[in-house]
Amino acid sequence: DARVTQTPRHKVTEMGQEVTMRCQPILGHNTVFWYRQTMMQGLELLAYFRNRAPLDDSGMPKDRFSAEMPDATLATLKIQPSEPRDSAVYFCASGVWGQPQHFGDGTRLSIL
Amino acid sequence: QKEVEQDPGPLSVPEGAIVSLNCTYSNSAFQYFMWYRQYSRKGPELLMYTYSSGNKEDGRFTAQVDKSSKYISLFIRDSQPSDSATYLCAMSEGTNAGKSTFGDGTTLTVKP
Numbered sequence: 001d002a003r004v005t006q007t008p009r010h011k012v013t014e015m016g017q018e019v020t021m022r023c024q025p026i027l028g029h030n031t032v033f034w035y036r037q038t039m040m041q042g043l044e045l046l047a048y049f050r051n052r053a054p055l056d057d058s059g060m061p062k063d064r065f066s067a068e069m070p071d072a073t074l075a076t077l078k079i080q081p082s083e084p085r086d087s088a089v090y091f092c093a094s095g096v097w098g099q100p101q102h103f104g105d106g107t108r109l110s111i112l
Numbered sequence: 113q114k115e116v117e118q119d120p121g122p123l124s125v126p127e128g129a130i131v132s133l134n135c136t137y138s139n140s141a142f143q144y145f146m147w148y149r150q151y152s153r154k155g156p157e158l159l160m161y162t163y164s165s166g167n168k169e170d171g172r173f174t175a176q177v178d179k180s181s182k183y184i185s186l187f188i189r190d191s192q193p194s195d196s197a198t199y200l201c202a203m204s205e206g207t208n209a210g211k212s213t214f215g216d217g218t219t220l221t222v223k224p
Binding site: 091100102 | 146214
C-alpha cells in the first residue's frame, strides 16, 4: 500500500533552534495537510495545500511557523525559533481533492 | 463549543462485545463522514467513509449517519484485542470535502 512518509520520526532539540519536518505525499495526491496533535487540543489543522498552492494556513502561528511545497513530492513545515509549547506530534496527510485524507506516522517533536 | 463532539472514554469491553462509538456535530453543511483508527505512536488510518445519511458496512464495522439528529456512529461487532486503539470521527462539507474537522477521539480497549 502507498503511504505518506514523514521524516524525521523523532526530533529533540533545544528552545530557539530551527526545526524542519518533511513529508512525501502519496504519488498522485494533490492535497497535503499539516496537523498538530496534543493530548489537550487533539488534532489541529495547521495548513493545507492543493496542487502545491497554499489554501489555508490560518491554524499556524505565523510568526514562527512556515509551510511550503517546493515540489509535488515534498512538503515542509518549519518552526523558527522553536519553543517548548511546540512540543507535539506533527502529522502530514495527503489526498485527492474531495476524498478522505491518508496520514503519515508523524514526527514526534520535543523542545527542551 | 466544538463543531464535532466525541466522548473521549476510555471505553473498556471484553473480547467479543459489540462496541458503539459516537459523535455529534453542529454544522449542518457536513456531508462527508469518516472514521479513523489510530494505534499508539501511529498516524490515523481511514476505516470507513460515508456520504450523507445512511449505513455502510465493511466486515465487522458498520457506520451510521443520522443527519436529522446530527449524530454518527461506528459499530464494531465481535470486537478483538487488535481493535484496541483510539477512534476519531471526521467530517467535511460538501464543497470542501478535502478539509475535515476531527473529533478528539475515543480510546477503546478490548480485553481478552
